[in-house]
Amino acid sequence: MSTVVSSRPRALALAVAVLAMSHAASSAADPDPVTPAIAGVVAGGIKIRLIKDGLNGSEGPIAQPDGSLLFTETRANRIVHVGLDDKISSFLENSNGSNGLAYAPGGELVSVQTVRASVGVVYPKDKAKVWVDGFESTPLRRPNDLVIDRKGGVYFTDPGPFRKADEPASPTAVYYRTPAGELRRIATDITWPNGIQLSPEERVLYVADTHGEFVIAYDVADDGSVSNRRNFARLQGWNKPENGNGSSGADGLAVDSLGHLYVASSAGIEVFDAAGKALGVIPIPGQTQNLAFAGPDKKTLYVVGGGKLYRFAVLTPGLSTRAK
Numbered sequence: 032m033s034t035v036v037s038s039r040p041r042a043l044a045l046a047v048a049v050l051a052m053s054h055a056a057s058s059a060a061d062p063d064p065v066t067p068a069i070a071g072v073v074a075g076g077i078k079i080r081l082i083k084d085g086l087n088g089s090e091g092p093i094a095q096p097d098g099s100l101l102f103t104e105t106r107a108n109r110i111v112h113v114g115l116d117d118k119i120s121s122f123l124e125n126s127n128g129s130n131g132l133a134y135a136p137g138g139e140l141v142s143v144q145t146v147r148a149s150v151g152v153v154y155p156k157d158k159a160k161v162w163v164d165g166f167e168s169t170p171l172r173r174p175n176d177l178v179i180d181r182k183g184g185v186y187f188t189d190p191g192p193f194r195k196a197d198e199p200a201s202p203t204a205v206y207y208r209t210p211a212g213e214l215r216r217i218a219t220d221i222t223w224p225n226g227i228q229l230s231p232e233e234r235v236l237y238v239a240d241t242h243g244e245f246v247i248a249y250d251v252a253d254d255g256s257v258s259n260r261r262n263f264a265r266l267q268g269w270n271k272p273e274n275g276n277g278s279s280g281a282d283g284l285a286v287d288s289l290g291h292l293y294v295a296s297s298a299g300i301e302v303f304d305a306a307g308k309a310l311g312v313i314p315i316p317g318q319t320q321n322l323a324f325a326g327p328d329k330k331t332l333y334v335v336g337g338g339k340l341y342r343f344a345v346l347t348p349g350l351s352t353r354a355k
Contacts, residue, residue, distance in 0.1 A: 069311035071347055072291060072302050079315065079334075079343045082117050089335035090283075091142070091176075092323035093132040093355050100325045100333050101140075102340065103129045108146070110153070113340065115327070123154055131176035131226075131283075131321075134354045136183045143174035143187055150174055150187055150208070163187075163208055166201045166216055176226050176283065176321075180233050181352065183210040184255045186217075188224040188238065205238055207255050217257050221247055226295070226321065228284035230305070231350055237263060237292060239281035244269045246281060246294060246303075264307040268296030282336075283321025285355060287347045293332070295319040300334065315341060324349020 068075030088105035095101060100113040101122055110129055112122040123129075128145035135141050140154040141162070148171040149164040162185070165171055177187035185208040189201065205218040205227065218224070218238070226239035229251070236249045236257055248263035271277030280297030287293070290305035300313040300322060318337030325333055329349040334341045349355070 064314065064316060066313050066343060067311060069302060069313070071289065072287075072310060073313065073332075073343070073345050077343050079313075079341050081316075081339060081341055082113065083119055083340040084338065086111075086335075086338040086340065089338055089340055090130050090321050091132045092283075092321055092325070092333050092335055093134070094323055094325035094329060094349065095354075098325055098327040098329070100323065101132060102321075102323075102333075102335050103132065103142070105130060105145075110140075110142075113333070117342075119340075123156075126153055129153055130174070131187075132355075133177050133179040133185070135179055136181065141177065141179060141185065143177050145173050148173055148189075150177065150185065162212070163206070163214055166204075166206065166214055169201045171201055172203070175224070178227050178229050178355070179353075180229060180255065182255075184208060186227050186229070186236060186255075188227050190223045190225060190241070207257075209255055215256070218247075218249075218260070220260075225282050226284040228286055228292070228355075229353075231286060231288065231290050231352070237284055237286075239284055239294060239296075240279070241281050242276060242278050243281070244271075244277065244279060246284075246292070246307075248307075264292065264294070264301075264303040264309065266294065266296050266298070267301055267309070267312055268298035270297065280319075282319070283323075285322050285324060285332075285349065287324065287345070287349050288351065289347050291347065293322055295322050295334070295336065300332075323355050 063078040066073045066077040087107040091103035110123040129142035131143045139152045142153050149161045151162040152160045172191045174189045207215045223241040225241045228237045238247045245262035246264045249257035250259040266279040269279040282295040285293045292303045294301045299315045302310045320336030322334045
């Protein structure tokens with residue numbers, strides 16, 4: 032007696048397999064990863080869109096008043112503009128190696144500069160001026176990032192690299208230039224001070240230590256001085272090999288209107304609340320170097336690094352009181 036086997040289950044299984052293969056092929060063709068859900072920060076499944084690849088270095092993003100973006104194409108020695116339509120154009124050529132960007136209260140665009148190590152106004156061109164190029168008769172090393180408070184005081188980092196033995200230079204440090212133009216060295220005990228940012232109310236100063244395990248925080252007084260140095264947030268990107276120096280890859284910093292701190296690190300974008308509690312990590316393909324809120328409502332987060340520029344929508348807007 033022969034047994035007849037229905038072909039319907041086999042056909043159904045084949046159809047399911049074909050659909051799965053089709054979905055996998057579609058996912059592989061889609062270059063945009065998606066976000067995890069982090070309460071109050073970002074919804075889950077939001078596409079992280081690649082706007083541009085192949086940039087000659089990408090750093091220092093900052094929002095423009097209309098919601099468009101500026102960032103520095105460091106090795107090309109230029110500042111780049113990104114329109115609300117994602118169109119990219121040159122904003123300023125020959126930027127003296129500008130890296131981090133900030134706006135002064137008067138509207139001047141200020142940058143930390145690396146060709147001739149200095150901090151000062153780069154735009155408008157007729158107002159270009161060097162504010163700082165050394166401390167106590169020794170030149171800066173290689174300033175990296177900055178933030179300007181509402182009074183016009185400038186906090187900036189200067190991690191290096193070291194100069195030749197016969198060339199004097201200031202040590203690795205964090206500085207504050209008062210609104211009156213006085214330069215103060217406020218920290219020399221951070222291994223590799225990189226990104227720097229103020230809390231929304233400007234009562235806390237955050238410094239990313241690329242070679243350290245923590246973001247460092249200080250209390251800020253009315254005169255801009257700092258105190259109460261502390262380990263604010265432990266970085267998931269921290270890694271220390273058995274033989275060799277450790278690194279978290281901590282780089283650029285940003286804050287939103289609720290006081291969440293966003294850190295570009297080896298892990299991606301690490302997000303912390305105002306007490307330093309880890310809220311989650313948003314993985315970004317490749318190197319993550321810096322970030323900024325922009326868009327008409329500042330609810331778009333732009334991320335740069337490794338010659339790439341990404342953006343995605345967030346739940347909480349960036350600050351309305353500062354460009355970054």
